[in-house]
Amino acid sequence: QKSYLRPVDVRQDKLLGGLLLEGFDENSCFSRYQSVLYRKKPSHQPSSHLISRLRNHEALHKRCGPCMGSYNATLERLKSGKYTNSSTGCKYIVWISFSGLGNRILSLISAFLYALLTNRVLLVDPGLDIPDLFCEPFPEVSWLLPPDFPISTDKFNSFNQKSPESYGNMLKNNNVSCNSIVFTPPPPYLYLHLAHDYDEHDKLFFCDQDQTLLHNVPWLIMKTDNYFIPSLFLIPSFEQELNNLFPEKGTVFHHLCRYLLHPTNPVWGLITRYYDAYLAKADEKIGIQIRVFKTDPGPFKYVLDQILACTSKENLLPRINKKESIINPSGKKPKTIAVLMTSLSSGYFEAIRNMYWENPTVTGEVIEVYQPSHEEYQQTENLIHNRKALAEMYLLSLTDKLVTSSWSTFGYVAQSLGGLRPWILYKPENQTTPDPPCRRAVSMEPCFHAPPFYDCKTKTGIDTGKLVPHVQHCEDMSWGLKLF
Numbered sequence: 001q002k003s004y005l006r007p008v009d010v011r012q013d014k015l016l017g018g019l020l021l022e023g024f025d026e027n028s029c030f031s032r033y034q035s036v037l038y039r040k041k042p043s044h045q046p047s048s049h050l051i052s053r054l055r056n057h058e059a060l061h062k063r064c065g066p067c068m069g070s071y072n073a074t075l076e077r078l079k080s081g082k083y084t085n086s087s088t089g090c091k092y093i094v095w096i097s098f099s100g101l102g103n104r105i106l107s108l109i110s111a112f113l114y115a116l117l118t119n120r121v122l123l124v125d126p127g128l129d130i131p132d133l134f135c136e137p138f139p140e141v142s143w144l145l146p147p148d149f150p151i152s153t154d155k156f157n158s159f160n161q162k163s164p165e166s167y168g169n170m171l172k173n174n175n176v177s178c179n180s181i182v183f184t185p186p187p188p189y190l191y192l193h194l195a196h197d198y199d200e201h202d203k204l205f206f207c208d209q210d211q212t213l214l215h216n217v218p219w220l221i222m223k224t225d226n227y228f229i230p231s232l233f234l235i236p237s238f239e240q241e242l243n244n245l246f247p248e249k250g251t252v253f254h255h256l257c258r259y260l261l262h263p264t265n266p267v268w269g270l271i272t273r274y275y276d277a278y279l280a281k282a283d284e285k286i287g288i289q290i291r292v293f294k295t296d297p298g299p300f301k302y303v304l305d306q307i308l309a310c311t312s313k314e315n316l317l318p319r320i321n322k323k324e325s326i327i328n329p330s331g332k333k334p335k336t337i338a339v340l341m342t343s344l345s346s347g348y349f350e351a352i353r354n355m356y357w358e359n360p361t362v363t364g365e366v367i368e369v370y371q372p373s374h375e376e377y378q379q380t381e382n383l384i385h386n387r388k389a390l391a392e393m394y395l396l397s398l399t400d401k402l403v404t405s406s407w408s409t410f411g412y413v414a415q416s417l418g419g420l421r422p423w424i425l426y427k428p429e430n431q432t433t434p435d436p437p438c439r440r441a442v443s444m445e446p447c448f449h450a451p452p453f454y455d456c457k458t459k460t461g462i463d464t465g466k467l468v469p470h471v472q473h474c475e476d477m478s479w480g481l482k483l484f
């Protein structure tokens with residue numbers, strides 16, 4: 001029996017194979033060491049190299065993080081606007097809170113891996129809700145950007161594709177010569193615009209020679225709503241290190257998310273209360289994540305038909321028997337399958353729950369259908385709305401089999417966190433049910449929706465999904481890239 005307040009048994013692998021550091025205060029963030037109680041036995045172990053790099057990173061964070069001497073010294077350079085030769089050895093990447101929660105989780109994990117690869121300290125713009133959703137991941141020193149940081153939140157929000165401080169615009173306006181090895185002198189900070197509307201100059205971020213230029217800039221400030229990790233695997237100078245960190249390529253998000261993002265106690269309460277009340281006792285748990293990218297909230301019959309076609313064709317849920325009123329052949333306690341649905345609308349859930357109430361299943365299994373919330377529309381600035389969104393992504397990740405919607409970062413977080421290869425519902429065109437309705441994903445990794453298609457060496461366009469076997473186009477978006 002699992003309980004919210006039970007101290008975690010030390011014999012259980014509460015450190016997730018060495019991914020987590022021991023010694024954090026358990027009460028301030030129950031999820032950190034209790035997640036193991038809710039997850040199936042992990043089938044993917046982090047590499048020893050990843051573990052040692054994480055420990056090094058924690059040490060770097062402690063030395064260079066907010067309020068430490070080195071931080072203050074680097075900050076002075078930012079305030080004065082002048083470049084002086086670095087003596088502190090501390091460099092930073094600031095992640096700006098931007099877009100829906102699923103997008104933010106993917107971009108935060110991307111920024112963290114970039115920080116690991118480039119030995120930068122990751123500092124996080126708290127936005128409206130980051131401290132409300134996630135515990136501090138590093139020991140002793142906060143990862144939150146202090147409120148007195150000289151570049152204001154308003155300025156962060158105003159950064160966009162046209163900002164003169166952006167690296168892409170500096171290249172475009174020829175302030176930086178791509179042929180010189182270093183800026184002379186490097187600016188104290190640069191803004192990296194890596195959001196979906198970025199242009200070909202911004203995308204040069206993914207070239208080795210540009211990484212060399214960025215290397216000497218003490219403060220990089222990044223705004224992105226993308227999971228850009230697949231393209232980091234195509235940068236030659238990162239390749240070897242990434243191979244060492246992730247011998248199993250399709251587990252990057254899985255490990256990094258379980259390392260970095262621990263729900264705060266209020267969110268953990270939402271997760272564990274729901275799990276214990278509705279999911280814990282079922283023999284099997286199926287997650288169904290429905291995301292319809294339309295302004296009309298629905299529900300739509302063609303989407304319901306698609307869900308049912310997928311779950312029956314792929315044998316995820318039993319068919320119903322419309323001719324009989326009761327089926328329980330052996331008289332024994334029937335198998336129970338809990339279906340956890342998430343959607344902004346309650347229509348799909350109601351239809352499926354009623355279907356399994358009004359009719360028996362052909363196999364006699366009992367189907368319980370649950371949906372934690374139906375928020376009707378996206379409310380990115382509402383605290384409890386975002387807590388519920390995170391709780392639902394997490395709950396989906398605790399299921400045994402998962403059905404997700406194409407293009408949805410909400411679903412990507414759930415699948416990857418849970419180590420699940422989902423069945424992806426194809427994106428419907430012209431309001432009709434796609435045939436086939438869904439397909440099994442080849443890996444659990446999220447899809448990078450806006451990758452560059454550029455060969456930095458020859459300076460021509462290429463298909464970046466055809467360069468190496470472990471970076472290919474996504475199942476749900478033909479131009480996207482994902483790790484396999």
Ligand code: GDP
Pocket residue numbers: 099100101102103104290291342343344373375377378379380385386388389392407408409410411
């Ligand atoms: P994406 O738009 O599907 O890629 O996912 P995002 O998480 O970036 O943005 C969608 C936002 O809409 C979420 O963060 C939630 O705020 C809300 N949302 C969408 N689907 C659901 C759902 O099933 N449950 C809840 N609670 N919120 C949802």
